[in-house]
Amino acid sequence: MNLDDRRLGLLREMGLTAWVPRHAGSAPDAPAVAAADGPVAAAPGPEGLAAAPPEALPPRGTRPSGIEQMDWPALREAVAGCRACALCESRRHTVFGVGHEQAHWMIVGEAPGENEDRLGEPFVGQAGRLLDNMLRAIGLTREAAPPQRQVYICNVLKCRPPGNRNPEPQEVAQCEPFLKRQVALVKPRIILAMGRFAVQSLLRTTEPIGRLRGRVHDYEGVPLIVTYHPAYLLRNLPDKAKAWDDLCLALDTLQARP
Ligand code: URA
Numbered sequence: 001m002n003l004d005d006r007r008l009g010l011l012r013e014m015g016l017t018a019w020v021p022r023h024a025g026s027a028p029d030a031p032a033v034a035a036a037d038g039p040v041a042a043a044p045g046p047e048g049l050a051a052a053p054p055e056a057l058p059p060r061g062t063r064p065s066g067i068e069q070m071d072w073p074a075l076r077e078a079v080a081g082c083r084a085c086a087l088c089e090s091r092r093h094t095v096f097g098v099g100h101e102q103a104h105w106m107i108v109g110e111a112p113g114e115n116e117d118r119l120g121e122p123f124v125g126q127a128g129r130l131l132d133n134m135l136r137a138i139g140l141t142r143e144a145a146p147p148q149r150q151v152y153i154c155n156v157l158k159c160r161p162p163g164n165r166n167p168e169p170q171e172v173a174q175c176e177p178f179l180k181r182q183v184a185l186v187k188p189r190i191i192l193a194m195g196r197f198a199v200q201s202l203l204r205t206t207e208p209i210g211r212l213r214g215r216v217h218d219y220e221g222v223p224l225i226v227t228y229h230p231a232y233l234l235r236n237l238p239d240k241a242k243a244w245d246d247l248c249l250a251l252d253t254l255q256a257r258p
Contacts (some may be wrong), residue, residue, distance in 0.1 A: 004185035025070055032208045039152065057083060058083050060086070060088070061082035061083070062083055062084065062085045063082060063083075063087075063174060063177070064078040064082065066238075067177040067178060067181050068180070068184075069179065070181055070183060070184070070229070072101060074098050075096075075178065075181055075182070075185070078178070079094050079096050079178050080094050080096070082094065082158065082159075082175075082178075084175075085168075085171045085172040085174045086168065086171075087157070087159035087161060087162075087171060089153055089161075089175060091112075091159040091160055092117045092118055092122070093117060093118070093119070093120035093158075094117045094158045095112040095120055095121065095122050095154075095158055095159070096120075096154065096158060097150050097152060097154030097155075097162075097182060098122060098153050098154075099142050099150055099152035099153050099154060100145070100146075100147045100150035100152055100167055100186075101186060102186065102187065103150055103151050103188055104148050104188060104189040105140055105151040105152070105188060105189070105190055105192065105250075106151065106153075106154070106182075106186055106188035106189075106190070106191045106192070106256065107123075107131070107154075107192045107193070108154060108155065108194065108198045109153070109154075109155045109156070109195060109229065110155055110156055110157065110167065110194070110195050110196075110197040110198055110229060111156060111157035111159070111161055111164075111197070112155060112156050112157070112159065112160040113127075113160060113164050114160070115128075116128075116155075117159075119161035122155050123153055123230070124152055126231075126234060126236060127230035127231040129232045130144070130230040130234060131153075131194075134243070134247065135151060138251060152186050152188065154179065154182055154199075154203075155179075156172055156175060156179055156197055156198050157172065157175050157200050158175055158178060159171075159175075166197065167197050168258045172197070173218060176201065180220065183219065183220055183222065184220070186220055187222075187241065189254055189257060190222070190223050190250050190253060191219055191222050191224040191225070191248075192222075192224075192226070192227060192246075192250055193219075193224055193225070193226055194228065194229045195209075195228065195229025195231075195232060196208070196209055201221050201227075202224060203217055203219070203224070209226055209228060212226040213226050213227065213242065213245075213246060214245070214249065216249070216253050223253050223254075223257075225246055225249055225250040225253065226246065227242075227243050227246035227247070227250075228243050228246075
């Protein structure tokens with residue numbers, strides 16, 4: 001599929017019919033081995049055995065040290081056991097991330113919602129379906145594929161804020177080292193930051209999305225494109241056209257890189 005086909009497909013997936021050509025280019029594709037990074041699964045308890053004494057939990061307010069040196073297994077374990085903020089009390093699962101550990105594209109959302117909290121995987125609800133459709137239209141997927149095609153998806157917060165309320169600044173601050181380490185381990189070629197909280201916390205700004213879209217930002221040396229959150233797009237259909245422009249900018253930025 002060439003780039004024009006892809007973009008036409010994206011317009012279709014996003015419910016748009018207008019077509020404004022930007023510039024043609026080649027599609028990202030190349031062979032490689034995929035390594036999926038699955039959701040955190042709840043371990044089934046041993047049935048019929050006397051209950052083991054509960055393991056002592058670290059006190060609330062403690063975050064694992066040495067995050068910036070952790071490898072994938074250590075980081076995943078640190079997130080699963082994190083008790084740095086009050087969200088650990090209400091979560092069902094931490095939501096670490098999913099996708100290729102060397103993905104060229106990294107998608108960063110805000111925080112798990114109810115479905116994500118239940119399943120331990122990011123973007124599995126209605127907004128996730130829109131995200132998957134948008135990704136599919138430009139040849140990307142969260143399913144097993146080479147790193148050019150399989151994205152890595154995660155959130156700023158790894159635990160669900162109760163009732164899907166907005167993340168608190170201290171929750172974002174406590175969780176940030178995990179995301180920073182995920183970026184360092186994936187080494188993506190492009191980051192797509194979706195929604196106000198992802199954008200503002202990654203870019204350390206209070207500027208609204210509308211003023212940050214349309215240009216290439218930088219996060220830890222990685223080009224970052226700002227776009228709307230899929231949940232917002234579900235409520236504001238006309239802005240899908242802008243999200244389409246953002247995806248085109250991300251494609252162009254990636255293809256312009258040496
Ligand atoms: N919204 C997000 O930002 N992240 C998810 O994982 C789900 C919904």
